[in-house]
Amino acid sequence: MEKIIQAMLFTGILLLSGCSENNSLSDQNKVIKLWVAPNVTQEAFWKIAIDKWNKSGLGLPVSFTTIPATGGAEEAILTALVSGNAPDISTNIFSGFAAQLANLGQLQELSSMNGYSQIIEHRKMASIMKDWGLNGKQYILPLYSNPVLIWWRSDILKDLGFEQVPQTYDEVYALSKKRAALGNKFGLQVTAGKEWRDRWFDYISFYYAEGNGLPYIKDREAQYDNDASLAVLTFIKTMFENRWTALDFDSDDPLTTGLVAGAVHGPWDISYYQKMFPEILKKIAIGPMIKSTKNRPQNKSKTSTFADSKGLVLFKSSQVKAEAFAFINWVFMNDELSILWLDKTGMPPARGDLTTNKMFNDFYSTHPLGKAYASYVDVAVPPAFIEETIDVQKVMNVEMIGPVKFGIKNVKEAAKDAVIRTNKLLGWAK
Amino acid sequence: MIKPLQMNEAKIGAAIAIGFLLFNAIFWLYPFVWLAIMAVSEWRFFDAPVFSGLTNLNYVLQDPEFWNSFWNVVRFMAYFIPIVLISSLAFAFGLQHLGRGKVFVALCFLLAYISSGVAYSLVFTKVFSETGPINLFLLDWLGYTIPWLSSPTMAMFSVSLVITWKFVGYFGLIFYSGLNAIPKEIYDAAKLDNCSAFTTLFKVTLPMINAQLIMVLIFAITVAFSIFTEPYMMTGGGPMESTNMPQLVMYETAFKRLQPGRAALMAIILAGVSYLVVRVVRKLFERDLEIV
Numbered sequence: 162m163e164k165i166i167q168a169m170l171f172t173g174i175l176l177l178s179g180c181s182e183n184n185s186l187s188d189q190n191k192v193i194k195l196w197v198a199p200n201v202t203q204e205a206f207w208k209i210a211i212d213k214w215n216k217s218g219l220g221l222p223v224s225f226t227t228i229p230a231t232g233g234a235e236e237a238i239l240t241a242l243v244s245g246n247a248p249d250i251s252t253n254i255f256s257g258f259a260a261q262l263a264n265l266g267q268l269q270e271l272s273s274m275n276g277y278s279q280i281i282e283h284r285k286m287a288s289i290m291k292d293w294g295l296n297g298k299q300y301i302l303p304l305y306s307n308p309v310l311i312w313w314r315s316d317i318l319k320d321l322g323f324e325q326v327p328q329t330y331d332e333v334y335a336l337s338k339k340r341a342a343l344g345n346k347f348g349l350q351v352t353a354g355k356e357w358r359d360r361w362f363d364y365i366s367f368y369y370a371e372g373n374g375l376p377y378i379k380d381r382e383a384q385y386d387n388d389a390s391l392a393v394l395t396f397i398k399t400m401f402e403n404r405w406t407a408l409d410f411d412s413d414d415p416l417t418t419g420l421v422a423g424a425v426h427g428p429w430d431i432s433y434y435q436k437m438f439p440e441i442l443k444k445i446a447i448g449p450m451i452k453s454t455k456n457r458p459q460n461k462s463k464t465s466t467f468a469d470s471k472g473l474v475l476f477k478s479s480q481v482k483a484e485a486f487a488f489i490n491w492v493f494m495n496d497e498l499s500i501l502w503l504d505k506t507g508m509p510p511a512r513g514d515l516t517t518n519k520m521f522n523d524f525y526s527t528h529p530l531g532k533a534y535a536s537y538v539d540v541a542v543p544p545a546f547i548e549e550t551i552d553v554q555k556v557m558n559v560e561m562i563g564p565v566k567f568g569i570k571n572v573k574e575a576a577k578d579a580v581i582r583t584n585k586l587l588g589w590a591k
Numbered sequence: 592m593i594k595p596l597q598m599n600e601a602k603i604g605a606a607i608a609i610g611f612l613l614f615n616a617i618f619w620l621y622p623f624v625w626l627a628i629m630a631v632s633e634w635r636f637f638d639a640p641v642f643s644g645l646t647n648l649n650y651v652l653q654d655p656e657f658w659n660s661f662w663n664v665v666r667f668m669a670y671f672i673p674i675v676l677i678s679s680l681a682f683a684f685g686l687q688h689l690g691r692g693k694v695f696v697a698l699c700f701l702l703a704y705i706s707s708g709v710a711y712s713l714v715f716t717k718v719f720s721e722t723g724p725i726n727l728f729l730l731d732w733l734g735y736t737i738p739w740l741s742s743p744t745m746a747m748f749s750v751s752l753v754i755t756w757k758f759v760g761y762f763g764l765i766f767y768s769g770l771n772a773i774p775k776e777i778y779d780a781a782k783l784d785n786c787s788a789f790t791t792l793f794k795v796t797l798p799m800i801n802a803q804l805i806m807v808l809i810f811a812i813t814v815a816f817s818i819f820t821e822p823y824m825m826t827g828g829g830p831m832e833s834t835n836m837p838q839l840v841m842y843e844t845a846f847k848r849l850q851p852g853r854a855a856l857m858a859i860i861l862a863g864v865s866y867l868v869v870r871v872v873r874k875l876f877e878r879d880l881e882i883v
Contacts, residue, residue, distance in 0.1 A: 236846055243636050261849060265637050345730060355827040408741035411720035420722055551847050563831035567743065 257550025700760025
């Protein structure tokens, strides 16, 4: 009997010891651990970049792996941080998550690291970084900045007698009216989807266009019950009221099937369409985000839009912070890598000199669709840098977009309710 | 005085039970104690939990999203329970009258129960889309579409249809076992009394499978309080929070808002409410059945 109990205890101890970390091994073989986005094109970039770094002998070797695919990148990173298995650096961090991690004391302040200011100067990122600060400190370096623009099927526009891509609400209405007459065909995909993050690609993009980049939250106070917001909501209401757009497009990509003539897309879709729908891609004409009028303020030559931007962070738990930042510095200061990033991912690197630096001109001369995106980087505005990004965008959906879409509230009431609930949320969370 | 033989038996008993006790201590008692501690603590995963008294309770009581999710449970039950009870009973009756291939048919229905929730949710999202195959068919033949998942009034109904599809085989087999256990003589007696089919169903069959009915009803209630995958994948809790279930709110509170303390308290409240509902249902509908 005692033997059975001893055997059970022994097995238990073995099992428990298997769960513990082998620290001695990691101390002997120091490497910089990097997590990258689980995305083929980004993996291809990091593979080449890291090979170069490791061969150069400039610092500690880097080993990279994609962020383990669980519910999402955020869950995987949180789990790793809580269990003490976090990497030293992670890419694919959106601003709201960076704000959460910084407030929780998990991120190394990058602006205090040696060489940070050289990076900002070299990549002309000063104006970009002003939207990424938290209490005057920088915890994240944006890797790319994707303006979102509208892809139009030029063949459909031509068939309906449109020589130019629509740029105003009235032009979209005219197009949609003609499409509706064909039966179960729509003008524009107005709402991007049901997730909180989809608000970046519909309401917030339209709002930035209409308000010329006006923030929707400033100093932790919601601002979006203004004229720009009401114009956007009226547009959304008109499109749904007249059934000029569908309530959802979950079945297939509606642009490829010709169900819609236009939809909001980012530059990441260029390589995807090249691979999956090369014939459709040839028919795509890229246009700016739509707004009520073509007029712009004197200092803006282009219509503002939303910047889908993600960055890289260095975790406070890293035992090799200086060495890891040396690697980050090397990546960001290396212009060849900026070109390689563009080539592999098609996404504009977060740099302020994309349209002025000659080396990018050469690349864009052979990539016209990519060039269209690069030309909007300077008017592409990232989301509000707040910890409550998810909640705020859910409120937009529940109090504003949904009720307007279904005609439950008028636009003024919807915007007012959303702003009140957002401010309550931001005040409460302080 | 304890005899040596009894001592040995006691030791063997303890050795056999220790696995079960350890399992429960690790996977039930420990999380339960930790849950209770978290419910009264301010903790954001990385720091040490700090006792915060009733702060979490104050927050949860004022959280409209959480209480709206309870209303959604009621709405879900209003659709799901009648649909799943009727469908499962129909399946069980059908199976009873089937001559050959009973096992095959039963297995086909059970396949839905063991299928991956994520996989079939993705399939149903496409099937129910406003531009999906069902709506294209409706548009061609009847000239209109149904916003299965995109309307706040329809979405919960559609989700409950999918969950019914999942459970109909499982619940149906429970009913089937109950139907088979009813003595044939009772039906013969009903025939002699000239009972109609309707009377036989309501006065004989359903009362005789009361145990199975209550079992399925309780399972259905626990499903209503615990569904996550289908609304998460198919609607994301929308449109306009109309399919936002308590499990979704808890998940987002813990892992998106990084407030595990509040989520723990929500879990305790949810467990308490679902327990009360089950008790009330048993009290109202459970009958002691004795065949004399």
